[in-house]
Amino acid sequence: MDLLTILFAVVLSLGTTSAATLGVVQTEGGRVQGKNIPLGLFRSVDVFKGIPFAAKPEILEKPKPHPGWSGVLKATKFASRCMQISVLQTSSFGSEDCLYLNIWVPHGREVSSNLPVMIWFYGGGFMVGGSMGANFLNNYLYSGQEIADRGNVIVVSVGYRVGTLGFLSTGDSDLPGNYGLWDQHASIAWVHRNIRAFGGDPENITLFGESAGGASVSFQSLTPHNKGLVRRAISQSGVAFCPWAMNKDPHKVALQVAEKVGCPTDDRMAACLKSTDAKTLTMAAPRIVQGSPDAPGVLHLTLSPVVDGDFLPDQPANLFHNSADIDYLVGVNNHDGHLFTAQDVPSLSKDKTTPVEDIRRLLASYTKEFGQAGLDVAFAEYTSTWESSPSQDSIKKAGVDIGTDYIFLIPTQTAIYLHADNSKSGRTFSYLLNEPSLMAGPGKPYNDWVGSDHADDLQFVFGKPFVTPKAYADRHRDLSSYMIAYWTNFARTGNPNQGNLKVPVSWPEFTRSGHQFLEINAKMNESSVGQEMRLRFVRLWTSTLPSLQSDGVTHAQ
Ligand SMILES: *[C@@H]1O[C@H](CO)[C@@H](O)[C@H](O)[C@H]1NC(C)=O
Numbered sequence: 001m002d003l004l005t006i007l008f009a010v011v012l013s014l015g016t017t018s019a020a021t022l023g024v025v026q027t028e029g030g031r032v033q034g035k036n037i038p039l040g041l042f043r044s045v046d047v048f049k050g051i052p053f054a055a056k057p058e059i060l061e062k063p064k065p066h067p068g069w070s071g072v073l074k075a076t077k078f079a080s081r082c083m084q085i086s087v088l089q090t091s092s093f094g095s096e097d098c099l100y101l102n103i104w105v106p107h108g109r110e111v112s113s114n115l116p117v118m119i120w121f122y123g124g125g126f127m128v129g130g131s132m133g134a135n136f137l138n139n140y141l142y143s144g145q146e147i148a149d150r151g152n153v154i155v156v157s158v159g160y161r162v163g164t165l166g167f168l169s170t171g172d173s174d175l176p177g178n179y180g181l182w183d184q185h186a187s188i189a190w191v192h193r194n195i196r197a198f199g200g201d202p203e204n205i206t207l208f209g210e211s212a213g214g215a216s217v218s219f220q221s222l223t224p225h226n227k228g229l230v231r232r233a234i235s236q237s238g239v240a241f242c243p244w245a246m247n248k249d250p251h252k253v254a255l256q257v258a259e260k261v262g263c264p265t266d267d268r269m270a271a272c273l274k275s276t277d278a279k280t281l282t283m284a285a286p287r288i289v290q291g292s293p294d295a296p297g298v299l300h301l302t303l304s305p306v307v308d309g310d311f312l313p314d315q316p317a318n319l320f321h322n323s324a325d326i327d328y329l330v331g332v333n334n335h336d337g338h339l340f341t342a343q344d345v346p347s348l349s350k351d352k353t354t355p356v357e358d359i360r361r362l363l364a365s366y367t368k369e370f371g372q373a374g375l376d377v378a379f380a381e382y383t384s385t386w387e388s389s390p391s392q393d394s395i396k397k398a399g400v401d402i403g404t405d406y407i408f409l410i411p412t413q414t415a416i417y418l419h420a421d422n423s424k425s426g427r428t429f430s431y432l433l434n435e436p437s438l439m440a441g442p443g444k445p446y447n448d449w450v451g452s453d454h455a456d457d458l459q460f461v462f463g464k465p466f467v468t469p470k471a472y473a474d475r476h477r478d479l480s481s482y483m484i485a486y487w488t489n490f491a492r493t494g495n496p497n498q499g500n501l502k503v504p505v506s507w508p509e510f511t512r513s514g515h516q517f518l519e520i521n522a523k524m525n526e527s528s529v530g531q532e533m534r535l536r537f538v539r540l541w542t543s544t545l546p547s548l549q550s551d552g553v554t555h556a557q
């Protein structure tokens with residue numbers, strides 16, 4: 001062999017081995033072909049965009065199976081987002097035909113098989129959101145590529161209906177609601193039936209999601225309908241107990257929507273709503289209004305899941321036997337409430353002075369059902385570490401803590417305790433992300449002490465510090481690699497410490513007696529393991545305040 005032949009042979013073998021790809025894949029609906037993206041020597045990812053997992057849904061009906069197609073579906077373009085209101089709430093965009101999913105499959109020298117599978121559910125308050133391409137400008141926040149490549153897992157992202165089309169309910173069998181949750185369930189069942197053909201292990205499915213997506217993961221693990229389909233679950237900043245995650249009076253919202261679209265509010269209401277066009281229904285959603293300390297914004301989110309006697313046969317607290325064998329990794333960001341509370345209490349911003357009265361008013365809104373006594377005891381708790389003449393930082397931090405506790409942290413602790421208390425083989429892992437905000441610091445818009453705000457976890461889980469390195473520092477790449485390691489190890493083995501990737505600190509399981517959790521940040525070390533997260537405040541909200549109830553009515557949780 002001459003040198004040229006040898007060189008050719010090398011080039012050819014490189015060419016063939018680095019192009020490991022699934023090619024055309026046979027699914028239950030027909031054949032699909034994605035696109036292979038080379039990522040380096042012997043490394044590539046097959047990306048499938050816009051595969052239908054259900055037919056175009058009928059308005060306010062459960063999803064139905066897709067009729068299928070002939071020929072090869074070119075799965076190279078994202079589908080539309082599910083129809084939703086625009087940011088300004090003056091128009092709608094997206095499509096009714098939105099029950100599609102995307103799949104990222106990593107390959108080495110050989111085509112992959114039997115990989116763990118992670119299914120992503122986006123957030124957006126059950127009102128908005130999408131995983132079909134760019135979320136903002138050119139930034140496709142939810143690309144599964146980094147997680148798939150680094151963690152050697154399959155990533156799937158799905159579309160589900162939101163707003164009126166996803167969650168309108170009359171609170172009875174006329175319009176039971178939860179359509180968006182049924183969509184998610186249909187996507188999980190599709191993945192379970194089809195993912196083997198993509199190189200996935202149907203017995204190794206992990207759900208993950210953030211905010212309303214995290215709450216969705218919580219509902220999907222509590223429903224009896226996913227028995228045998230889901231092995232593990234990750235909820236980031238959202239669980240079923242969040243005050244915005246369930247609507248306790250859906251009939252009232254249905255009446256408002258009916259009036260807006262000109263439907264009768266008697267027994268003809270459901271039929272009339274079903275025959276109303278999708279755009280009109282979407283625009284009839286209750287407006288999301290600017291909050292204030294006396295009427296915080298999250299209390300206005302009313303198009304959300306309901307106890308319908310089917311998908312959710314009972315209150316979430318009574319459904320934990322259904323997740324007894326599901327491994328659950330769940331947590332919050334230490335300033336998850338900042339985004340919302342800064343809207344409700346504008347004086348919290350860096351350049352303004354916050355009167356103590358603003359904090360008291362915010363707390364009064366959240367403790368309303370517990371009366372003056374409730375406000376007094378809660379106020380004493382949140383101000384217990386204040387100086388005799390409290391600094392602005394102390395006052396502002398208390399405001400953010402109140403928002404974080406009420407909207408996210410305490411409901412999340414409730415879910416963690418219940419999961420651990422009811423588990424059989426399912427393990428529980430609890431975290432608190434407390435990386436300083438990229439928006440905080442001298443010359444930046446946020447107060448210097450602001451930690452991880454709502455949605456700050458997303459960029460690290462999806463590997464953005466690697467995708468757009470200039471926007472981040474090395475510490476953010478460290479943190480991103482830690483989170484991807486914990487998350488994908490967990491998807492692979494049910495234990496965030498064990499799997500393909502090395503982790504910086506061993507994350508102990510949350511146990512019934514130890515209540516351990518892990519503080520996650522770029523500088524984490526052995527002392528990042530804690531116990532009994534915010535126990536004083538967990539006690540305040542779950543025990544002290546409810547015991548003060550004097551009106552005899554049973555309240556949330
Ligand atoms: C999941 O994947 C891991 C790693 O490939 C494997 O050890 C395990 O047996 C798989 N199945 C289940 C049900 O965990």
Ligand SMILES: *[C@@H]1O[C@H](CO)[C@@H](O)[C@H](O)[C@H]1NC(C)=O
Pocket residue numbers: 523524525526527
């Ligand atoms: C762990 O991190 C904390 C906070 O950054 C630091 O104060 C402490 O010295 C570190 N401990 C070790 C053992 O490195």
